[in-house]
Amino acid sequence: MDKLKAMATFIEIVDRGSLSAAAEAMDRSPASVVRALADLENHLGIRLLNRSTRRISLTDEGRDYLLRCRRILADINEAEFLLDARRTAPAGKLTVTAPMMFGRLHLIPLLNQYLAEHPGLQVDITLVDRVVNIIDEGFDIAIRIGHLADSSLISMPLGLTAPVICASPALIKQQGTPNTPNDLASWPIVRFNQHHHWAFKNSETLNTENMSLVMTTNQVDTAISSAITGLGVTRLFSYQVAQALEQGQLIRLLPEFEPTSLPVQFVYPHNRLLSYRVRAFLDWAGPQLKEVLKGR
Structure with a gap:
């Protein structure tokens, strides 16, 4: 018995819904498909399909075996495909x-x-x-x-990125350096998108709707430039404000309260x-x- 061919036949029967449909799709006689399935079941010592005159259905063992057959044949096909494809450039x-x-x-x-x-x-x-x-x-x-x-x-x-709170040096000089998230309650806010709650470590949150909201924007660049001008404190991902932080245009606040990256x-x-x-x-x-x- 060609085991890989028998696995492919079994998959085709399940996918097509009947032995006759599988035989037609594979351009084989119905008798050869029936024989291939019977040989596979005899080899495994289990029944893979429950068969009646109207329908077929997978047994529990057949369902498990089907998943493994798909994985095995997919691995073989992928290995052959990649070996062939690497002879040419991606296109x-x-x-x-x-x-x-x-x-x-x-x-x-x-x-x-x-x-x-x-x-x-x-x-x-x-x-x-x-x-x-x-x-x-x-x-x-x-x-x-x-x-x-x-x-x-x-x-x-x-990699990882974290939501960070940041503000311009001018705004920090005006408002003072916050020690806890609650210290931001009186600060002006530049909010990116509709993120109404700023979550911090230990499940602490700030509802920005209850704060001094001066701008909401769906553009990251707008939030960053507005924060740099001192319009308000903002909360963005670290990769988004990395350049502004490196150049000293923004300063990272409350890093010890940042949530998990x-x-x-x-x-x-x-x-x-x-x-x-x-x-x-x-x-x-x-x-x-x-x-x-x-x-x-």
């Missing part, structure tokens, strides 16, 4: 999405370099400050900041049978972004 269309400022600061420079080295590749990049459903919206890869809620996505960790990661729908252009870019860009975020 085709790569669709990527990322948060706006992260993309502008860190991802686009890498993409520009990668495209210069691989002229057969085309990139479609969307920068947007919302959680994108990459499966429904057709993206190959996304940069995601935060913990994954969707278990169907695979992640490649790149959040993961920055590449995410993609699955790690099996990735196209070579996707796998090649992940393998190339991942280590470089890890190095960038290490210093942020």
